[in-house]
Amino acid sequence: MSVFLQQLINGLSIGSIYALMAVGYSLVYSILNFSNFAHGGVIMLGAYIGLYALHLLPMSFLGALIIAALGAGLIAVVLEKVAYSPLRKRNAPSLYFIISAMGASIFLENLVIATIGPTFKTYPEIFNPVPFTFGSISVSRIDVLMFVIAAISLAILVFIIEKTKVGLAIRACSYSSRGSNLMGVNVNRIIFVIFLLGGMLAGVAGMLFGMKYTVYPQIGVITNKSFIAAVFGGLGSLPGAVVGSLLLGLIETLSSAYIASQYRDLIAFTLLIVVLVIRPSGIMGKITEDKA
């Protein structure tokens, strides 16, 4: 029983990292109807910004986290201006956005390799590394912290979307950006806000990921999994992204625990494909006509 509980905790901890990253995908998809594959690059830069904020400035963890969030948010906004805005103005098809996103992702990764270098960097030890233990179950402090910060960040995001005027405009745009535009919503501003929010979440996710594991130019690769989790939950649905991520984390963990670790990805992704065949829009997604 204790092993099962430990595996549940492992699964939730992996799932909560996927969730923070997957929400960024869903935010962009809900408005622009394409998958922002440069999100991984923004997460990676967020991790580096957090690391240098901690190293260079004698500041607290919270200060560095805010700097990482703002820095990554800014990068996401710049990315939108450079890589997507010109395409939007020309009404380019979704495919072009995806190609541009992939190009931006490769650019960011190589920029870091060329300037900072390809080696691994470790965060300084901020929190007590001794894990909490309950009997034979152990939970590391950073996992608890990640879970709490992920929950707080997502709560703030939900609050913005559900309770504020900007949020109302975002929701309107996600139903129909053309209709919202006709009703006087400044769609460009909404897109700016979307990328800023998505980027800030990416910054938080990147810094937490870096603290838990390590920082290197290829950490954006993990967003492949979170993208799949977002599709699983229903691209464009924020609760769907969270649920999809937690489920993917749990499925991966439990299949490696109770079936075979070498078949983990095979089992997890076969299951996802089965779910998507039965319900193509994902668990909580709305039916859209063209998915990117």
Add this chain to the structure above:
Amino acid sequence: MKRKWTLFVSILMVLLLAATGCGSTNGASGDATKDPIKIGWIGSLTGDQAPWGKCESQTVQMLIDETNANGGVLGRQLELVALDTKGDANEAVNAVKRLVSQDKVCAILGPNASAQALAITGVLESAGVSDIATVATNPKITVKDDGSVNKYNFRVCFTDPYQGSVAAGYAADVLKYKNAAILYDVASDYSQGFMQYFIETFEAKGGTIVAKEAFKAGDTDFRPQLTKIKKANPDVILMPYYYKEVALSANQARDLGITATLMGGDGWPSDTLFEMAGKSLEGSYVVNHFDYNDPEVKPLTEAYIAKYGTTPEINCYMVHDAYKVLLAAIEKAGSADPQAITDALTQVQVKGVTGTIKLGEKTHNPEGKEAAIQKIQLNPETGEYEYAFMQKYGAN
């Protein structure tokens, strides 16, 4: 005018080559003559790998000078013919062709890289001249996929699978561990070979593999697998993969409360390993080619520094042992005939600085060679983690 000269020189060279070629088909390395015995060396003297190649060729020159000063071998002096491969497989083939056809060397030492060592197989076989590679660890260099041996390829470094046997032997015989768990990279040849031989040896020595879990390179979270390993309660966990995943998995193992000893191979050492996971790795064991602090290694280090003024690379030690094996083979063969030397290479046993070396007939790899077992410890004086030399250890 210039063209005429070029033509003249070319014709002259062709004639000269033809003359030396005809005159010495079985003569230059024959026994009766008192000419120097020629030993070939190939490796990188230019390009990215130049520091290693330069060190290797300088070491061979130093050793040959030493042998010559002591009266040479079979009453004859030795002569080195060192050719640059520029770190390129094609250049390695060209260099070997020249060594066997023009220079008539009795055998070749080097190269250090697997790709070059693999590329020269065909030329060696058609010329009937042997090569002893130094740090090329790919198993296929000496043994083909069908299990047959490449007749003229030898090496003095251990192969990737060999580390597995050494690790298992040390865990079972010296550390007296009974239960072992393995976490391995399902997508890596290195990891798979290491693991397979660990299991065979450990089980043959009466041990039990209580858990065998896989991951794929690029994964960052290993806790699902480690949780299963924890439940199996092993004495030792083998981690046969590279340092990034080693650091992450070691940290996560300790987070989960796993206290078992961790063990690994030459994929571990790196500048960032201790920075990422020093504390988690304290007390772990690493199987390495040799240890710089090993007392048997130090005289060679000092001799090299005295002659060349810089500290030697790993190649210095490996080529030293390759040279010792070759020298013993020449003496055993009693002649400088390449085929006689090839036959003798598996008949001799030498004590090198990296261990006792006996090349196996069926594998052409050093069999039972002792690897250096290192333990990761905290140095209380510097406050830093370091590799402490435990002992030399062989698999059999």
